[in-house]
Amino acid sequence: MLGRMMVWCSRHRDRLLDGLRMAPLWAFCLFLVVPYGNSGSFAGGLYIGAGGYLALCAVLLVPLLWRRDRPLTVFTIVALASFAQWLMEIGPMPANIAVLVALYSVAFRCAFAWAVAAGLVVELGVFLAMVHWNDPTFSLFFSGSILVVTVWLTGLYGSTRRRYLESLEERAERAERERDQQARLAATAERTRIARELHDVVAHNVSVMVVQADGAGYAIDTDPDEARLAVRNISKTGREALAEMRRLVGVLREEGADEMDYTPQPGLGQLEELVGKAGVPALLRVGGPPGELPEGQQLAVYRIVQEALTNALKHGGPGVQALVELQYGPRELVVRVTDNGRGAAAPRGPAGHGLVGMRERVGMYGGAVSAAPKAGGGFEVLARLPIPTVRAA
Numbered sequence: 001m002l003g004r005m006m007v008w009c010s011r012h013r014d015r016l017l018d019g020l021r022m023a024p025l026w027a028f029c030l031f032l033v034v035p036y037g038n039s040g041s042f043a044g045g046l047y048i049g050a051g052g053y054l055a056l057c058a059v060l061l062v063p064l065l066w067r068r069d070r071p072l073t074v075f076t077i078v079a080l081a082s083f084a085q086w087l088m089e090i091g092p093m094p095a096n097i098a099v100l101v102a103l104y105s106v107a108f109r110c111a112f113a114w115a116v117a118a119g120l121v122v123e124l125g126v127f128l129a130m131v132h133w134n135d136p137t138f139s140l141f142f143s144g145s146i147l148v149v150t151v152w153l154t155g156l157y158g159s160t161r162r163r164y165l166e167s168l169e170e171r172a173e174r175a176e177r178e179r180d181q182q183a184r185l186a187a188t189a190e191r192t193r194i195a196r197e198l199h200d201v202v203a204h205n206v207s208v209m210v211v212q213a214d215g216a217g218y219a220i221d222t223d224p225d226e227a228r229l230a231v232r233n234i235s236k237t238g239r240e241a242l243a244e245m246r247r248l249v250g251v252l253r254e255e256g257a258d259e260m261d262y263t264p265q266p267g268l269g270q271l272e273e274l275v276g277k278a279g280v281p282a283l284l285r286v287g288g289p290p291g292e293l294p295e296g297q298q299l300a301v302y303r304i305v306q307e308a309l310t311n312a313l314k315h316g317g318p319g320v321q322a323l324v325e326l327q328y329g330p331r332e333l334v335v336r337v338t339d340n341g342r343g344a345a346a347p348r349g350p351a352g353h354g355l356v357g358m359r360e361r362v363g364m365y366g367g368a369v370s371a372a373p374k375a376g377g378g379f380e381v382l383a384r385l386p387i388p389t390v391r392a393a
Contacts, residue, residue: 022064022101029057029095036093046089056085057095064098067105075102075118079125086128099125100151107155108162115159119152209237267298271305271324278309280339281321288328291387300361301326301335301385304369307358308337308381311371316341316379328387332367335383338374358383 036053048056059081067074078098085096103122107115126144216230266274268290275284293301305324312322320341327334355371358381362369367385374380 022061025094025097026057026061029061029093030054032094046091048090053093056081056090056093060095060098064101064105067102068109071102071105071109072114075106078102079121082125086125086132089132092129100148103148104151104155104158107152108158112156115152115156119148122148122152206241209234209241212237265295265299266302267295268293268301268326271302271326274302274306275309275324278322279313280309280316282309282312282324283322284324284326286326286328291328291333293333293385293387297365297385297388300365301333301383303361304335304358304381304383305337308371311381312337312339312341312379331387333385333387335381335385337381338378340378342377 033050033053036050060078063074063077079102082096082099099122103118106118123145126148127141130140130144212230212234216227216234219230220227272284275282309322312320316339320339322337322339325336358369358371362383362385365385367383369381369383371379371381
């Protein structure tokens with residue numbers, strides 16, 4: 001129960017604060033209930049009794065609790081209640097101060113045109129009150145107008161200051177965002193420069209390894225000691241290249257990423273497991289003598305098949321089945337993934353990056369990829385990757 005009360009208080013904190021600020025006026029109005037009941041009225045107008053007095057006070061004061069959220073509505077209610085009070089010839093009472101409070105809220109929270117309109121309405125109320133309850137004189141009207149204009153100008157000043165502070169806060173937030181963006185750009189530029197330097201180091205080490213491996217191949221029969229020395233240098237240089245490569249990956253890694261994962265990336269050996277867990281009934285067919293593919297190229301084939309099966313699961317519809325075919329040729333590997341789903345009839349979702357990623361992966365190795373609905377229904381992804389030839393030492 002206490003927790004609910006705390007939640008309610010937090011949600012209505014501003015309204016409660018406004019109620020506390022209005023407490024002195026409420027207390028003053030309640031204090032005058034006895035004098036009003038004894039004298040009949042404060043200005044000789046229609047006597048409505050203590051109950052009517054309290055009811056009119058509530059109509060004038062209670063709406064002020066919502067003056068932050070709906071200042072125009074509150075002002076309209078208070079002004080109409082005061083006008084009805086004037087029409088019924090009920091004398092002025094302390095609760096009519098609510099008109100000035102509502103005027104301040106409109107000037108503070110609404111546009112300037114609404115503030116001007118509210119000020120004119122209150123000025124009209126001052127004039128009507130003087131005509132009905134006093135002998136209208138210029139000095140008396142001027143005094144009442146001074147009070148109205150003072151409240152009105154105070155609200156406009158508060159509105160101007162509030163907008164100024166909001167603009168300062170917005171400017172500070174924008175400056176902070178720009179500062180963070182500049183820092184990120186500078187960090188990215190520095191990481192790119194470091195990565196370029198590390199790339200040169202790795203490329204040099206790999207070149208040294210290739211030269212030493214060629215030398216070891218020539219010297220393995222004629223000078224075994226020299227060949228062993230070259231192999232040891234290859235091992236040492238390879239470790240250095242691997243360490244630099246890890247630093248390069250760490251530099252290029254996005255901020256906030258997890259620790260580097262040294263688990264081997266999937267390849268052709270994991271395709272059967274991928275097809276079996278694709279989420280759709282799928283079959284894997286391999287034709288031709290398997291060629292030797294680098295690990296990076298095997299990873300590209302794995303990701304292409306994975307993306308194609310994912311698309312079949314998302315867009316193929318109920319009962320979709322897929323077929324994954326790998327055809328090894330003398331110079332290229334053909335990867336074809338087809339399904340019998342809805343094809344061109346599938347609803348189009350938001351554009352993703354699957355096809356773009358496949359093209360980038362295949363383009364790295366000089367291949368080509370296409371993805372389109374089949375004429376008879378279903379969808380087909382076709383990729384061609386050249387099989388690299390290894391030159392003899």
